[in-house]
Amino acid sequence: MSQLRPAIVLLIVLTLLTGAVYPLLTTGLAQWWFPSQANGSLIEQDGAVRGSEQIGQAFNQSGHFWGRPSATGDAPYNALASSGSNLAGSNPALDKAVAERVAALRAANPQAPKAVPVELVTASASGLDPDISPEAALWQAPRIAAARNMALQDVEALIVHHTERPLLPFVGEETVNVLRINLALDDLQ
DSSP, X not given: OTTHHHHHHHHHHHHHIIIIIXXXXXXXXXXXXXXXXXXXXXXXXXXXXXXXXXBOXXXXXXXXXXXXXXXXTTSTTOGGGOOOOOOOTTOHHHHHXXXXXXXXXXXXXXXXXXXXXXXXXXXXXXXXXXXXXXXXXXXXXXXXXXXXXXXXXXXXXXXXHTEEOOSSTTSSOOEEEHHHHHHHHHHHO
């Protein structure tokens, strides 16, 4: 009995510390130091939220850049169903899906080089990847230029402008956020 009271007090103190104080402190610090990221890295345009920098969106219009395929089930880029396809490289279903995606991309991009960037035909591990490489964006540039009646050089310049470089060259790769570049394209029209 003599140990019951200290055990209950310790339970209450640790519950308050780890269940209330610590979460409130980390949330407060995140809001203070990184307000955009703490609130979902939302992209606003004309006062309306258009999406998040961290979650891809499905674009399939010929005048927009297309991101990586999403493997999130019935609805593409569904953050509640984040997952990869879990298909092994030796799985015939993956080979079939990739072949179908390659054929669809080549049909939609007849002016592009024959070799399709691998990220445009394979899903990321989360199925939510918002970025593509500058090479994948440049591969799509002829289709976008034709669909929007723009000069190819203007589309390529937009890609260069929207290419995000890592802080240190040996840590990470250059990327292009699909939502941001598509919003920039829409602003040009």
